[in-house]
Amino acid sequence: MKFSVKILGSSGALPAYNRHPTSLIVNQNERLFMIDCGEGTQMRLNDFKVKKGKINHIFISHLHGDHYFGLLGLITSYTLLNRSTDLHLYGPPQLDEIIDVHIGIWRNEMPYKLIFHPINADEPSILFEDDELIVESIILNHRIDTTGFVFKEKLLPRKMIKEKIVEYNIPYTVINDIKAGADFIDADNNTIPNAELTNDPKEPKSFAYCSDTAYNPSMFDQLQNVNLLYHEATFMEDQEELAAKKYHSTTKQAALTAKSINAQKLIIGHFSAKYKDLDPLAQEAKKYFPESYLAIEGQEFEV
Numbered sequence: 571m572k573f574s575v576k577i578l579g580s581s582g583a584l585p586a587y588n589r590h591p592t593s594l595i596v597n598q599n600e601r602l603f604m605i606d607c608g609e610g611t612q613m614r615l616n617d618f619k620v621k622k623g624k625i626n627h628i629f630i631s632h633l634h635g636d637h638y639f640g641l642l643g644l645i646t647s648y649t650l651l652n653r654s655t656d657l658h659l660y661g662p663p664q665l666d667e668i669i670d671v672h673i674g675i676w677r678n679e680m681p682y683k684l685i686f687h688p689i690n691a692d693e694p695s696i697l698f699e700d701d702e703l704i705v706e707s708i709i710l711n712h713r714i715d716t717t718g719f720v721f722k723e724k725l726l727p728r729k730m731i732k733e734k735i736v737e738y739n740i741p742y743t744v745i746n747d748i749k750a751g752a753d754f755i756d757a758d759n760n761t762i763p764n765a766e767l768t769n770d771p772k773e774p775k776s777f778a779y780c781s782d783t784a785y786n787p788s789m790f791d792q793l794q795n796v797n798l799l800y801h802e803a804t805f806m807e808d809q810e811e812l813a814a815k816k817y818h819s820t821t822k823q824a825a826l827t828a829k830s831i832n833a834q835k836l837i838i839g840h841f842s843a844k845y846k847d848l849d850p851l852a853q854e855a856k857k858y859f860p861e862s863y864l865a866i867e868g869q870e871f872e873v
């Protein structure tokens with residue numbers, strides 16, 4: 571079952587060196603979730619052949635333009651493309667008003683429903699949940715209300731071994747109980763232990779997105795043992811003071827965050843326009859957390 575993250579934009583506030591403002595796509599079992607939608611995101615979707623129509627949920631972290639100025643264009647294109655599926659949008663409450671100012675006059679005439687879910691930036695909450703996945707907000711430390719997002723796969727039912735159904739003549743009506751962990755009692759009152767009938771399900775994985783934020787230990791408990799962490803690293807280590815002043819993080823702080831939460835892998839992104847060559851940022855992060863990688867646009871990371 572697929573669970574991956576594709577980078578569409580990795581630049582900080584200013585686009586630079588062919589890097590674009592922030593956006594990425596989470597693919598969970600061929601369902602696409604967009605996080606942030608900076609200017610030009612539509613073009614990046616085209617460049618990297620992402621199927622726009624499969625995106626049904628868009629999460630906006632905060633209302634700095636580099637994280638949402640591409641949204642109105644995308645919403646408009648969906649109208650032109652005659653989208654009919656509901657589109658769920660999650661973001662700060664004011665985002666709804668911003669959309670109204672721009673497209674309010676024809677919002678009710680769109681061929682699809684745009685369903686807005688305001689995010690409370692004061693405490694973590696569940697934004698989305700179904701049988702396979704749960705998405706929670708993370709409270710970040712930025713100049714304005716900002717939330718990150720953690721995508722957690724749920725533990726699936728145990729996998730039934732098909733041959734055993736025939737071997738023990740297991741009726742259809744008890745299959746769900748066995749998948750939930752029950753033993754099977756046959757017609758002669760023999761107990762067949764669950765372990766003989768099922769295999770372990772796939773281990774649930776998780777991905778956390780933290781941008782934009784200053785170094786933020788208050789989220790460490792919530793993010794313990796996340797498999798893949800995306801954390802902004804706008805600046806290098808020598809700019810720690812500037813980073814703190816601007817409520818951004820350094821490579822070192824991103825790496826220490828990954829280490830503190832016991833992540834398996836770190837992607838750093840939201841790079842300042844002052845850096846043309848990103849290799850030194852990767853090297854610096856790797857010093858503190860070896861499994862650190864740059865958010866290169868177009869690259870896909872398995873969770």
Ligand SMILES: [Zn+2]
Nearest residue numbers: 583634636782
């Ligand atoms: Zn930003």
Ligand SMILES: [Zn+2]
Nearest residue numbers: 632634712782
């Ligand atoms: Zn920002």
